[in-house]
Each structure stands twice: as C-alpha cells, then as structure tokens.
Amino acid sequence: METTVRNFKGHLNKLNAYNHAMGVLSFDSVTAMPRGGSEHLGNTYAVLSQQIYELTVSPAFKDMILEILDHKDQVDYVTRREAEELYEQMQRTDKIPMEEYVAYQLEVNEASNVWHTAKETNDFALFAPHLQKLVDYSRRFAAYWDSTKPAYDVLLDTYEKGITMGELDQFFSMLRQELLPLVKEIAQRGQAIDDSPLHKRFPIEKQRKLSKRLMEVMTIDPNHCSIAETEHPFTDGFSREDVRITTHYYESEFASSMYSVIHEGGHALYELNIGDDIKYSPLGTGSSMGIHESQSRFFENIIGRSESFLSYILPDIQRLGPRALKAVSPRDFYRMVNKSQPSLIRTEADELTYCFHIMVRYELEKRLIAGELSVEDLPREWNRLYKEYLGVDVPNDTMGVLQDSHWSGGAFGYFPSYALGSAYGAQMLHTMEQDIPVWELVGRGELCPIVAWLRERIYRFGCLLTPKELLQNACQAPFDPQYYVRYLTSKYREVYGL
Amino acid sequence: METTVRNFKGHLNKLNAYNHAMGVLSFDSVTAMPRGGSEHLGNTYAVLSQQIYELTVSPAFKDMILEILDHKDQVDYVTRREAEELYEQMQRTDKIPMEEYVAYQLEVNEASNVWHTAKETNDFALFAPHLQKLVDYSRRFAAYWDSTKPAYDVLLDTYEKGITMGELDQFFSMLRQELLPLVKEIAQRGQAIDDSPLHKRFPIEKQRKLSKRLMEVMTIDPNHCSIAETEHPFTDGFSREDVRITTHYYESEFASSMYSVIHEGGHALYELNIGDDIKYSPLGTGSSMGIHESQSRFFENIIGRSESFLSYILPDIQRLGPRALKAVSPRDFYRMVNKSQPSLIRTEADELTYCFHIMVRYELEKRLIAGELSVEDLPREWNRLYKEYLGVDVPNDTMGVLQDSHWSGGAFGYFPSYALGSAYGAQMLHTMEQDIPVWELVGRGELCPIVAWLRERIYRFGCLLTPKELLQNACQAPFDPQYYVRYLTSKYREVYGL
Numbered sequence: 003m004e005t006t007v008r009n010f011k012g013h014l015n016k017l018n019a020y021n022h023a024m025g026v027l028s029f030d031s032v033t034a035m036p037r038g039g040s041e042h043l044g045n046t047y048a049v050l051s052q053q054i055y056e057l058t059v060s061p062a063f064k065d066m067i068l069e070i071l072d073h074k075d076q077v078d079y080v081t082r083r084e085a086e087e088l089y090e091q092m093q094r095t096d097k098i099p100m101e102e103y104v105a106y107q108l109e110v111n112e113a114s115n116v117w118h119t120a121k122e123t124n125d126f127a128l129f130a131p132h133l134q135k136l137v138d139y140s141r142r143f144a145a146y147w148d149s150t151k152p153a154y155d156v157l158l159d160t161y162e163k164g165i166t167m168g169e170l171d172q173f174f175s176m177l178r179q180e181l182l183p184l185v186k187e188i189a190q191r192g193q194a195i196d197d198s199p200l201h202k203r204f205p206i207e208k209q210r211k212l213s214k215r216l217m218e219v220m221t222i223d224p225n226h227c228s229i230a231e232t233e234h235p236f237t238d239g240f241s242r243e244d245v246r247i248t249t250h251y252y253e254s255e256f257a258s259s260m261y262s263v264i265h266e267g268g269h270a271l272y273e274l275n276i277g278d279d280i281k282y283s284p285l286g287t288g289s290s291m292g293i294h295e296s297q298s299r300f301f302e303n304i305i306g307r308s309e310s311f312l313s314y315i316l317p318d319i320q321r322l323g324p325r326a327l328k329a330v331s332p333r334d335f336y337r338m339v340n341k342s343q344p345s346l347i348r349t350e351a352d353e354l355t356y357c358f359h360i361m362v363r364y365e366l367e368k369r370l371i372a373g374e375l376s377v378e379d380l381p382r383e384w385n386r387l388y389k390e391y392l393g394v395d396v397p398n399d400t401m402g403v404l405q406d407s408h409w410s411g412g413a414f415g416y417f418p419s420y421a422l423g424s425a426y427g428a429q430m431l432h433t434m435e436q437d438i439p440v441w442e443l444v445g446r447g448e449l450c451p452i453v454a455w456l457r458e459r460i461y462r463f464g465c466l467l468t469p470k471e472l473l474q475n476a477c478q479a480p481f482d483p484q485y486y487v488r489y490l491t492s493k494y495r496e497v498y499g500l
Numbered sequence: 501m502e503t504t505v506r507n508f509k510g511h512l513n514k515l516n517a518y519n520h521a522m523g524v525l526s527f528d529s530v531t532a533m534p535r536g537g538s539e540h541l542g543n544t545y546a547v548l549s550q551q552i553y554e555l556t557v558s559p560a561f562k563d564m565i566l567e568i569l570d571h572k573d574q575v576d577y578v579t580r581r582e583a584e585e586l587y588e589q590m591q592r593t594d595k596i597p598m599e600e601y602v603a604y605q606l607e608v609n610e611a612s613n614v615w616h617t618a619k620e621t622n623d624f625a626l627f628a629p630h631l632q633k634l635v636d637y638s639r640r641f642a643a644y645w646d647s648t649k650p651a652y653d654v655l656l657d658t659y660e661k662g663i664t665m666g667e668l669d670q671f672f673s674m675l676r677q678e679l680l681p682l683v684k685e686i687a688q689r690g691q692a693i694d695d696s697p698l699h700k701r702f703p704i705e706k707q708r709k710l711s712k713r714l715m716e717v718m719t720i721d722p723n724h725c726s727i728a729e730t731e732h733p734f735t736d737g738f739s740r741e742d743v744r745i746t747t748h749y750y751e752s753e754f755a756s757s758m759y760s761v762i763h764e765g766g767h768a769l770y771e772l773n774i775g776d777d778i779k780y781s782p783l784g785t786g787s788s789m790g791i792h793e794s795q796s797r798f799f800e801n802i803i804g805r806s807e808s809f810l811s812y813i814l815p816d817i818q819r820l821g822p823r824a825l826k827a828v829s830p831r832d833f834y835r836m837v838n839k840s841q842p843s844l845i846r847t848e849a850d851e852l853t854y855c856f857h858i859m860v861r862y863e864l865e866k867r868l869i870a871g872e873l874s875v876e877d878l879p880r881e882w883n884r885l886y887k888e889y890l891g892v893d894v895p896n897d898t899m900g901v902l903q904d905s906h907w908s909g910g911a912f913g914y915f916p917s918y919a920l921g922s923a924y925g926a927q928m929l930h931t932m933e934q935d936i937p938v939w940e941l942v943g944r945g946e947l948c949p950i951v952a953w954l955r956e957r958i959y960r961f962g963c964l965l966t967p968k969e970l971l972q973n974a975c976q977a978p979f980d981p982q983y984y985v986r987y988l989t990s991k992y993r994e995v996y997g998l
Binding site: 045 | 528705723
C-alpha cells in the first residue's frame with residue numbers, strides 16, 4: 003500500500019507539473035505573448051494536452067486509484083479524497099467514446115472561432131449550427147455520465163456539485179418575486195444618483211498605485227500574488243504560492259479597474275489560503291465555481307461597495323484621483339458606486355440587477371438541454387426575457403445572445419454559479435456578523451480577521467469538501483437564499499431612499 | 501525512409517513543445533511570477549526536464565537519427581542537418597556517465613546559489629571550492645568529448661563551433677597591441693566629453709514610448725515581438741513568430757534602457773528572420789553565441805551609436821526626454837553616448853574598452869582549464885590583469901572576479917563569443933558598405949535594406965551553417981579582425997579629436 007501511495011503521489015506530481023506548464027502558457031498568451039505566437043502555441047498545447055490526457059487515463063494510474071479506494075481505511079484523508087476526485091475525473095473521460103471526445107474538442111475550437119466572428123458581425127445564424135452541435139454533444143455526454151437523471155442536472159453537477167434544477171428553480175423564482183418589484187420601484191421613485199465624477203480622467207499610472215493599495219488593504223501578499231494587465235480581468239492560481247490577478251485600466255473608468263482588482267483579489271485570497279496539507283495537491287484549489295464567485299463577489303460587492311469600506315479608502319482615491327472626486331463625501335461616493343440601472347450586458351451589471359442576467363441564461367440553457375427550446379428560437383426568447391426581467395430592448399444579437407463566450411465553449415450549467423456565489427456570500431456575511439464586528443473592522447481597513455474567518459471556514463479546505471459541505475461548515479446551516487434577498491433589499495432601499 | 505523521417509519530425513515536434521514550455525516558464529519567472537512561486541516552479545522544471553532528457557536520449561530516436569544519417573542522400577538538406585545536429589547533442593550527453601551528469605547538474609545548482617551569496621558578501625573563499633569542482637567537471641567532460649584536443653578548445657567548440665585557442669590568442673593579441681595605446685592616448689589627450697544630460701530625469705512612461713519608437717525604426721514587428729521589463733535585459737525566441745525582448749528602466753539613465761532595447765532588438769531581428777524552411781525546426785535559431793552577439797552589437801554600437809542614426813533619432817528623444825537634452829546638437833549627443841572610460845564592470849563598459857574585459861576572462865579561464873592557474877590564485881590574477889589592461893584597481897571581488905554569473909553556471913569558453921561578435925559585426929559592416937549606402941539609409945531611419953541584407957546573408961540560415969560558414973557566406977572571406985580594429989580606431993580617434 004505504501005508503494006501504491008508513493009506511486010500515486012508521484013503520478014499526481016507529474017500531472018501537477020503539466021497543468022502548471024499549461025496554465026503559465028495560457029497566462030503568458032494573454033499577458034506577454036505577441037499575437038503572432040498563437041499558431042506555435044497551439045502546437046505546444048496539443049503536445050502537452052496529449053501528455054495530460056495519457057497521464058489522466060493511464061491504466062497503471064487507474065490501478066493505483068482503485069487499490070487506494072479499495073483500502074480507504076489504510077490511507078490518510080487527503081489521499082483518499084484525491085483518489086476519489088481523480089477517479090471521478092477519469093470516469094468522466096472514460097465514459098465518452100474516444101472518437102467522440104476528440105470530435106467534440108475540435109468542434110469546441112471551431113465553435114469558439116465562429117462565435118468570435120458572429121459576435122463581431124452580429125450574425126447569429128453563422129453561430130447557430132455550431133451551438134446546436136454543442137447542445138447535442140452536451141446532452142449525449144450527460145447521458146453517458148448518468149442516464150438516470152435529467153441531462154441539465156448532470157451538467158450542473160460538473161460545475162457545482164450537488165445542485166439541482168429543483169433548487170435553482172426555487173432560488174431564482176424567489177429572487178424574481180422579491181427583487182423585481184424593487185428594481186421597478188427604484189426606476190420609478192428612487193432618488194437620482196449623479197455618478198459623473200466616476201467618469202473623469204484618472205491617469206493609469208495612478209490607477210496602478212491604487213491597485214497596489216487595494217491589494218495591500220485586502221492583505222494580499224505581493225510575494226505570492228502579482229498583478230498584470232489583460233483585455234478581460236481574471237485570476238490564475240498555479241499553487242497557493244503563485245497566484246496572478248489581472249485587470250484592465252480605462253483612463254475614464256477607474257471604478258471598473260478598482261472593482262475588478264477587488265473582485266479578482268477575492269478569488270486570489272481563496273487560492274492563497276489553501277491549507278498546508280493540500281498546498282501542492284490537485285485538491286488545493288477552489289471547491290467550485292460558485293464558492294469561488296462567493297469570495298470574489300463578497301469582496302467586490304459586500305465589502306468593496308459598503309459604506310464602511312468606502313469611507314476608509316476614499317482618502318486614498320482622492321489623493322490619487324481626479325479633482326472632481328476631491329469634494330465628494332463618503333456617502334455620495336457610496337451611492338455612486340452602487341448606482342443601479344437595468345442594462346444589456348451581464349459583465350457591466352450592478353449588484354442588484356446582476357441576477358436577472360443570470361436568470362435569463364439559466365432559463366434558456368435549461369430549455370435548450372431539455373430539448374424544449376430550439377437554437378433557432380433562442381435569440382427571440384433571449385430578447386423576450388430581457389424585456390420581461392430587465393425592461394430593456396435588445397437592439398442586436400451582439401449585445402444580446404452572442405455577448406458571452408460560455409456556450410461557444412460548451413459550458414452549459416456554468417452560469418448559475420455566478421448567482422449562487424452572490425447568495426452564498428450574503429449568507430456567510432450573516433454568520434460572520436455573529437462572530438466578529440465586521441463593519442467596525444472594515445471601517446478601519448482591518449481585513450485580516452475577516453480573511454482569517456474565511457480561511458478557517460472555507461479557504462483551507464480547498465476541494466476536500468463539496469460546496470454544500472463548505473456552506474454547512476461555514477454557516478452551520480444549509481444554503482438559504484433569504485439572506486441574499488434581505489441583504490439586497492435593505493441595501494438598495496437605503497441607497498435609493500425608499 | 502519516409503516513415504522514419506515522419507517519426508523523426510514528430511519526435512522533434514514534441515521536443516520543440518517541451519522546450520517551448522520550459523522557455524515560457526523561465527520567461528514568466530522573471531517577468532510576471534511572484535517571487536514566492538519559485539519552489540513550485542522548481543518541481544515543474546524537474547518534471548519537464550526529465551521528459552526532455554528522455555526524449556533526447558531515447559533509443560528509438562537514436563535509431564531514427566542513425567537511419568537518416570546512413571541514407572543522407574535520400575533526405576532533404578534540412579532533415580539531414582537536423583539529424584546531424586541532434587546526433588551531436590545526443591553524443592555529448594551519451595559520452596558522460598549518467599551519475600556524473602546528474603552530480604554535475606546538482607553542483608551547478610549549488611554553485612550558482614553559493615555564487616549569489618559570495619557576490620553579495622564579497623566572499624570569494626566561499627565560492628572557490630565550488631568553482632574548483634566546476635573546473636574539474638569541465639576538464640573531464642572535455643576529455644570525454646574529445647581527448648585528442650586541448651580541453652579548452654573542446655569547450656570553445658560547444659559555444660562557437662570551429663574556433664580555437666590559436667585563433668583567439670592571435671585575435672586578442674592584435675586587439676591588445678592596436679587598441680591599448682589608443683585607450684591610453686584617449687585618457688591622456690582626448691577632448692573631454694560632458695555627458696551630464698544623459699543622467700537627467702527621463703520619466704519611465706516616456707522611456708517606454710521611446711522603446712516602442714526604437715523597435716519601430718528597427719523594423720521589429722510588434723505582432724511577433726513583445727517587450728517586457730526585467731532586472732537584467734535579455735531576448736527569448738520561442739519561434740520566429742514569438743520573440744520577446746526585455747529591458748530595465750532607470751529614471752536617470754535613459755541611455756541604459758535605450759541601448760539595451762537596441763541590443764536586444766538586434767538579437768530579436770535575427771530570430772524573427774529565420775528562413776521558412778526551418779521556422780519550427782530546432783535549427784531555426786541563431787547559429788552561435790558569437791553570431792548572435794554580432795547582431796546585437798552591430799545594432800547597438802555600429803548602427804545605434806553612429807552619428808547618422810543619432811541625428812535621425814535625436815528629435816524623438818528630445819520630444820520625449822528631459823529639458824537638458826533640448827539644446828544638445830547631434831554631434832554632442834553622438835560624443836556623449838560614445839564616451840570611453842576604463843572601468844571595473846564588463847556589462848557597463850563602453851564599445852572600445854569592452855574587449856579588454858573579455859580578454860581578462862579569456863586569459864584566466866584558458867589557464868584554469870589547462871590546469872596552469874589555481875582557483876586560489878584567480879582573484880589576484882584578475883586584479884593584476886585589470887590593472888594591466890584597463891589601468892583600474894579592483895577594490896573587492898564583488899566588483900572583480902565575482903561580478904559575472906557565467907563560471908558559476910559551468911560556462912567556460914563562453915566569454916570569447918562576446919568579443920568575436922563585435923569583430924564579426926565590423927567585418928559585416930565593411931562588406932555591407934560595398935553593397936548598399938548604409939549611412940545614407942541609417943541617416944533617413946531606413947533600416948529595412950540593412951535588415952534585408954542581413955536576412956539574406958545570415959538570419960535565414962539559422963543553424964544550417966556554422967559560424968565560419970556564415971561569415972564566409974556573408975563577407976565572401978574568412979574572419980579577419982583587422983576590420984574591427986580599424987573601425988574602433990577610426991571611430992574613437994575622431995570622437996576624441998586625436
């Protein structure tokens with residue numbers, strides 16, 4: 003058994019190294035690589051991917067895993083969970099016929115390229131046949147994985163283990179019922195907010211300084227987390243010792259980069275605070291997309307858009323920023339960055355209306371996968387739901403159904419994680435407030451105890467626990483979206499004087 | 501045979517991919533990686549290096565190579581040269597007993613770490629036993645590779661194929677004889693140069709703009725070559741489609757980054773202009789260190805420090821730079837960037853005195869490898885030669901024998917390439933002047949025909965030709981250092997009014 007475990011860990015170490023190399027190549031490709039390098043990179047990706055594939059499905063590796071799973075009582079908990087996790091990944095690949103898997107990968111590549119063109123040229127018809135193929139693949143794969151469950155439930159499970167349509171239907175219907183009237187009330191009777199100072203010129207050199215300051219306040223160790231600039235902000239964690247966040251600076255939109263830094267900083271804190279026992283393990287990363295988003299959105303919205311935090315950080319912003327901000331009070335600044343307005347683009351939505359963007363996508367992909375909605379009818383349904391939920395008219399598909407890349411990458415069941423994350427965060431806040439004086443600390447810029455609370459309850463476990471177990475562990479209660487609804491309602495009624 | 505060639509190319513493609521990944525990991529580690537990521541990176545390097553080693557010495561690969569070499573007439577020239585090159589690399593590894601090779605790699609790592617500490621603390625004695633071991637290893641390896649030649653000749657051959665001590669002795673003795681009197685004459689009777697405007701504050705944001713402008717003038721395509729910032733400037737070429745140069749900005753030393761961009765830009769032009777037939781081949785890179793340096797130094801010194809080029813670029817520098825530069829004439833600016841002064845540090849030396857720094861190292865490593873100089877006596881000999889050649893007193897080993905990293909990495913025989921490169925460049929200039937109106941073009945900022953000349957004669961061949969063959973091809977004559985001596989003498993006599 004000792005030999006098996008040693009070989010198993012050696013194999014994981016190799017997989018880790020290849021995944022690390024692939025991760026750095028990908029990070030480099032959007033930060034430093036000249037555009038013309040992509041063809042050559044494609045070849046290198048192909049060689050390394052094949053090696054990763056071979057390591058993942060290797061029969062010798064399977065034997066090690068099965069032996070460990072047969073003698074769970076003889077190994078430590080981490081090893082057992084590693085074997086379970088890798089077995090699950092292996093099964094997922096094994097159950098798809100090889101030729102179909104390869105054909106799918108090619109189709110994803112193709113669809114992704116076509117989507118770029120289709121979005122640029124507002125040509126949904128160009129993308130439609132590819133989307134149809136990806137929907138068909140996803141339905142078939144779901145059946146291979148577990149034919150006893152509805153396909154969409156099987157897909158959801160790959161992004162947020164344990165979540166089902168039943169729960170999500172309830173979740174989203176509660177949000178709709180409680181929040182839609184509030185959105186309408188704000189539009190009709192809310193006190194107007196003038197956020198023009200947010201759009202004044204803020205030199206990029208100074209925005210870079212603000213980013214450093216924000217990372218410092220968030221207790222992000224620069225020795226283990228760097229910041230780079232990319233078209234779209236993201237976070238990569240190669241291990242808890244090497245995390246990268248990125249942002250994009252716009253000279254006349256400093257709040258955009260400010261909040262992307264805080265958002266990505268939340269993701270980074272999670273990766274930076276993985277427990278010692280799994281720091282180099284494949285389990286040493288976020289448990290799920292939803293839990294990861296709970297952290298980025300917790301810092302971006304709950305902390306970063308709170309009056310306490312803004313009172314603390316405003317002097318720094320005034321020191322670095324445009325003259326128009328000098329006379330702004332913390333209260334006014336707070337209202338500016340919380341301005342709510344139904345809009346067309348998900349990634350630009352405010353905290354309150356964001357979940358409606360997700361709801362549209364959830365409704366549509368659920369019906370696509372169930373075979374109840376045809377790809378042909380998708381744009382019309384998209385536009386209808388945007389009108390119904392957000393009251394906006396979608397002028398074209400580029401700003402509508404073609405706006406996100408997810409479906410073109412074959413990711414069906416991914417979107418709900420975004421909304422779940424926000425709701426998880428609100429529930430965590432509720433529990434945290436019982437334990438520590440959150441707003442007093444935030445008002446003094448002391449985020450250490452908050453990060454420590456999250457490390458203890460969430461971060462250190464990595465993938466050792468499922469999202470549901472983590473939430474139970476953090477809040478001593480199952481998931482309850484009431485906290486999210488209450489948080490948003492009370493915050494936005496107050497911001498808009500309702 | 502067709503199958504063999506196909507398998508051979510497939511194997512090369514894999515090797516290429518792993519080397520690409522290692523290259524990007526290394527580039528990333530000094531540009532974007534947070535410092536704390538190095539431990540994890542070490543593990544990834546180890547896994548990939550082992551894979552590269554196994555691919556390089558694989559018996560199946562050896563069989564392919566031998567079959568190709570046995571049927572040279574049945575394959576195209578590129579394939580034949582690839583097989584020869586890879587066979588040579590394989591032989592070099594094969595001839596060293598495995599345990600010794602592993603022990604050597606460990607010693608290089610160790611020595612490199614110790615050297616860092618020794619340099620920081622000015623403690624040569626700490627480094628000495630490691631240097632001794634590396635000298636011993638190098639002598640033994642040279643004997644494994646070719647016991648019929650002097651060890652130092654064997655080592656030289658690994659950096660600059662075909663060059664020997666005999667040629668280098670003659671080369672350096674000519675330089676000493678012709679240039680030492682000039683250096684002394686400048687010190688005694690040269691017209692003084694006031695270069696204080698070069699040391700005024702030049703904001704880094706504006707230096708970055710100057711770098712872009714310089715790359716543009718050099719005809720470097722930004723679609724295939726990016727620029728990043730590192731502690732020490734360097735160039736990485738992952739293929740002719742993806743080249744990276746780096747620089748370091750000092751606010752009060754803009755000429756430092758300006759000339760590092762032109763220098764690295766010269767390396768980049770070489771990599772960017774490899775021929776179509778070898779663009780993804782292991783032969784698709786510079787032929788040798790010396791030829792590579794000939795290109796970087798050609799652009800940095802011969803072009804970049806010429807009065808024609810400086811007249812052309814000065815208005816751009818004046819537009820971006822400090823007020824103190826506004827009133828400077830092209831002639832004065834030319835004299836400033838060509839100020840010559842014997843100094844202690846090789847990397848900061850001017851064009852004229854640079855070769856004396858190399859001479860010191862050449863003399864010493866030649867005697868170390870021959871067993872005629874003990875490591876113990878090395879610092880004393882270093883200081884004696886600096887006094888003799890450059891007339892300077894070395895105050896401590898940090899600024900003396902410990903300044904460069906090369907020996908700590910086991911690189912004996914590498915230094916001469918720097919001086920050879922400068923001399924090759926001068927000979928190429930002489931030939932180029934017969935073919936095109938070099939200085940007229942440079943004065944108008946038209947570098948295209950110059951790059952085209954170099955592409956035709958040098959760049960496109962990659963490693964298809966040896967350094968000697970390349971020089972013969974470019975200049976229709978063997979290497980002749982007279983051109984270098986004449987170039988330096990006439991330039992510096994004129995600059996100093998002698």
